[in-house]
Amino acid sequence: MMKADVIVGIQWGDEGKGKIVDKLALEYDMVCRSQGGHNAGHTIWVDGVKYALHLIPSGVLNPKAINVVGNGVVLSPESIIKEMEQFENLEGRLFISDKAHLNLSYHALIDQAKERLKGDKAIGTTGKGIGPSYSDKINRIGHRVGELLDPEALCTKILDYFAQNKPIFDVMDIHAPAREELLAELNGFKANLAPYITDTTQMLWKALDEDNQKVLLEGAQGTMLDIDHGTYPYVTSSSTVSAGACTGLGINPKDIGKVTGIVKAYCTRVGNGPFPSEDLGEDGARLGKQGHEFGTTTGRARRCGWFDAVATRYASRLNGCDELALMKLDVLDGFDEVKVCVAYEYNGKEIDYVPVDLENVTPIYKTFKGWTNSVGVRKFEDLPASAQEYVKVIEEVAKTKVGIISTSPERDDTIIL
Incomplete structure (x- = not known):
């Protein structure tokens, strides 16, 4: 019986999971997505060609890999159909759980309306309908992907939902679609997606228990958004940690093998919420510019700051990380000095853990000499000495070894330790 390996984001998402999954996927038979929706985005560069993935697992760029969208995902049919157009002949290579919940156009309208009504207390969501879709799931009033196979019945259920919630929708200025338009849309979704809908849990069990296939699990967002x-409350609506991979795909903890945590060599965050090591000065702006820190899904500029080893240690323990993959080391090229947050000051005391009240901590930094010329380096010994030292410090403070280092967006500009 085989174990399934897990790739998990350790910061606030956008760590570069796509590149690592894409590279590692060449060694796996199956790549599975466990949670999130099309609010997530992976940008992958292969031979100078850019691919933007939001729902399809990153293993799609390995022609031999089977790709699974698990039950823990909230699926926008419109989004995944558009995404599928980037690739040819996905039948037999892409499978979608019949138990995954649907994220339909009205979910995005609800999402955007609620953010507007919150005013300056808005969470800063992507407005893609993720929260409302998960809310419907937990409230037991949602609709699952398997229901697309009977568009007539699903159409009736959705219109009943609008009728039952009319007073609320009126406040939000959201109106029920015409039956003919809705039915036509659902029929279109069925025509495009029916060949891919299946019981992916049974499929995964067979791959692990009988076929001895190598399976890689990937999530969306990062641990600090769990x-x-x-x-x-400045989080996403799903479980982004390694344990979420079990519930999001229907496997048990004993099925999990190696866990690789993905971190940037600095920190970024999209949207509102606490970010202790954020740099609001020239260094933060420079990190954003050199790192091309704009969201794959929204195009929003990411908030940037220094590496937070306290949060990384916390996230690594939560996920049971065997190793870290350190991404975008090359972005730090040219800084005279680089910083690592090694502790927090909280209520006048120095602490080495992540408190619930992260809004009111002050970062305590150690400063290290900067470097140049790490771009494209593929051997650890070829890195500048100060860059090597930086990696070792991260290992010590985060209490997790670094097993992979990325030195450019290209697939092969990667150091394997």
């Missing part, structure tokens, strides 16, 4: 363990 619904339970992140910077609540």
Whole structure:
């Protein structure tokens, strides 16, 4: 019986999971997505060609890999159909869980309306309908992907939902679609997606138990956005940690093998919420410019700051990380000095853990000599000495070894330790 390996984001998402999954996927038979929706985005560069993925697992760029969208995902049919157009002949290579929940156009309208009504207390969501879709799931009033196979019945259920919630929708200025238009849309979704809808849990069990296939699990966002363990309420609506991969795909903890945590060599965050090591000065602006820090999904500029080893240690322990993949080391090229947040000051005391009240901590930094010329380096010994030292410091403070280092967006500009 085989174990499934896990790739998990350790910061606030956008760590570069796409590149690592894409590179590692060449060694796996199956790549599975466990949670999130099309609010997530992976940008992958292969031979100078850019691919933007939001729902399809990153293993799609390996022609031999099977790609699974698990039950823990909230699926926008419109988004995944558009995404599928980047690739040819996905039948037999892409499978979507019949238990995944649908994220339909009205979910995005609800999302955007709620953010507007919150005013300056808005969370800063992508407005893609993720929260409302997960809310419907938890409220037991949602609709699952398998229901697309009977568009007539699904159409009736959705219109009943609008009728039952009319007073609320009126406040939000959201109106029920005409039956003919809705039915035509659902029929279109069925025509495009029916060949891909299946019981992916049974499929995954067979791959692990009988076929001895190598399976890689990937999530979306990052640990600090986890619904339970992140910077609540400025979080996403799903479990982004490695344990979420089990519930999001229907496997048990004993099925999990190696866990690789993905971190940037600095920190970024999109949207509102606490970010202790954020740099609001010239260094933060420079990190954003050199790192091309704009969201794959929204195009929003990311907030930038220095590496937070306290949050990384916390996230690594939560996920049971065997190793870290350190991304975008090359972005730090040219800084005279680089910083690592090694502790927080909280209520007048120095602490080495992540408190619930992360809004009111002050970062305590150690400063290190900068470097140049790390771009494209593929051997650790070829890195500048100060860059090597920086990696070792991160290992020590985060209490997790670094097993992979990325030195450019290209697939092969990667150091494997």
